[in-house]
Amino acid sequence: AQSVTQPDIHITVSEGASLELRCNYSYGATPYLFWYVQSPGQGLQLLLKYFSGDTLVQGIKGFEAEFKRSQSSFNLRKPSVHWSDAAEYFCAVGPNTGFQKLVFGTGTRLLVSP
């Protein structure tokens, strides 16, 4: 069965510090991988996606993620966190066909301390 695990429910990072959010997936075929961000009271916004090719993908707002097939991971990183990055982050996996029947992780809430 397809699944996504985000082992950290909450993470607190000091402003200006680096960030890494973990995501592990279980998928029977070559997956498409996504990171979404949700600000309070808002819908989810796509940060970045991996389909194929370069395993290090760049996204919006200075985020990047690295696909590691051997570890079934797709961790999200940012070198220097800003207070505005405080939000909930969701990793998702889906099939490499046109229809986006995604499986989402349970999310990681990022808190940014001054």
Added chain:
Amino acid sequence: NAGVTQTPKFRVLKTGQSMTLLCAQDMNHEYMYWYRQDPGMGLRLIHYSVGEGTTAKGEVPDGYNVSRLKKQNFLLGLESAAPSQTSVYFCASSWYRLRGNSPLHFGNGTRLTVT
């Protein structure tokens, strides 16, 4: 460009009441989806549609019905609301592509409380 619009934003129902959540998208997307979001459970797919006039069950379809009479609209109905349906509901839409992929575009959600 409005994107994906959900109405209403908030609703309180009593057990047994019915209601319909409306999702409208103006991006000419083929695919539309209804998710529910519950604490500690992420987003779970309720129903989806791959085109006008089509619907299909997702991961947690029980207690819900949907209709896609027009390409731009996707309605989610609760015939007899239960407290277990207290949740935040998100609508999303995406393009169809044979290869490559189109990310989901989400609405801002409907917070439903069933008492």
